[in-house]
Amino acid sequence: MVLTLYGFPFSTCTKRVAVVLHEKKVPFKYVNIDLATGEHKKPEVLEKQPFGQVPYIEDDGFVLYESRAIARYIATKYAGQGTAGLVPPPTDIQASAKLDQALSIEVANYDVYAAKAIYEGVIKKKFYGAADEAAAKAAIDSLSPKLDVYEKILLKQKYLAGDELTIVDLFHLPTGTLLPFLGLDTLDNAAMPNVARWWTELQERQAWLAIKDDIASVETY
Ligand SMILES: N[C@@H](CCC(=O)N[C@@H](CS)C(=O)NCC(=O)O)C(=O)O
Missing domain, CATH: 1.20.1050.10 (Glutathione S-transferase Yfyf (Class Pi); Chain A, domain 2)
Incomplete structure (x- = not known):
């Protein structure tokens, strides 16, 4: 199943993840969480992101929040495609x-x-x-x-x-x-x-x- 990115277009943290998805050429589904209407504080979002913030991802049932951690996860999981070397191999x-x-x-x-x-x-x-x-x-x-x-x-x-x-x-x-x-x-x-x-x-x-x-x-x- 395609990775889903939950975010908000004006969110700098969401863009931090989106740019890495593009660098690594990872197809993804983008789902808008409307910060302007407080959607990020709804129970279904808090269940995934307990601080009630964006972004977070769902990847085959794996939920992850914190933009920098998400970016590192994507760059590590997809090390073999897209821009090389965004994270060094753990052995280095x-x-x-x-x-x-x-x-x-x-x-x-x-x-x-x-x-x-x-x-x-x-x-x-x-x-x-x-x-x-x-x-x-x-x-x-x-x-x-x-x-x-x-x-x-x-x-x-x-x-x-x-x-x-x-x-x-x-x-x-x-x-x-x-x-x-x-x-x-x-x-x-x-x-x-x-x-x-x-x-x-x-x-x-x-x-x-x-x-x-x-x-x-x-x-x-
Ligand atoms: N350290 C978090 C920060 C997340 C964050 O502050 N997200 C902002 C948008 S860039 C947000 O959801 N703000 C709404 C709020 O905090 O209520 C990350 O990097 O993911």
């Missing part, structure tokens, strides 16, 4: 450790600030009428010195976990592409040529272009 202990390191970097040094900025500056404006521009700016101000460190890392290696593209690079796309809506060239910045090089390449990936504006079921590749 050092590459796996470097991926874990980069995954922690993304959560602790990037997403905590980028997601906050997007929530305060973009989501609040779109769904609740008014942005909190001061809170968005504070989050961006906290993100900036972290990106200076990204620049140092990306000067030495092509991607965040080493010289191979992995899932963690893709994880930056859903929030990073919304930062310009806050009037910021945070990631595409001449003062950070290696971040800009990395970021430009990521944004041009076919898998991202396929889902950036809309997520739809895919029957076959």
Whole structure:
């Protein structure tokens, strides 16, 4: 049975999973959970995702939530198809450790600030009428010195976990592409040529272009 992705089109977390499904050329059925009407807090959703959030997947009866865990599951299960190397083989202990390191970097040094900025500056404006521009700016101000460190890392290696593209690079796309809506060239910045090089390449990936504006079921590749 085809894998089912439950999500919401404007959800950055749903896009984090959808881009990996496309990279790995995994056909999937997309089911919309309407966050705007509170569908994510209904008992049938809470049974699958106890925090009442999206995304989650069902794969032959196997239910999984948390976008990063889902992405890793997909990249591992479908290692032999689509884009190669998004996760290293578990037997490569050092590459796996470097991926874990980069995954922690993304959560602790990037997403905590980028997601906050997007929530305060973009989501609040779109769904609740008014942005909190001061809170968005504070989050961006906290993100900036972290990106200076990204620049140092990306000067030495092509991607965040080493010289191979992995899932963690893709994880930056859903929030990073919304930062310009806050009037910021945070990631595409001449003062950070290696971040800009990395970021430009990521944004041009076919898998991202396929889902950036809309997520739809895919029957076959
Ligand atoms: N850590 C979770 C976060 C999930 C999350 O916050 N999802 C958002 C959409 S991007 C959501 O469902 N928000 C509604 C809510 O929290 O009530 C993941 O990565 O899957």
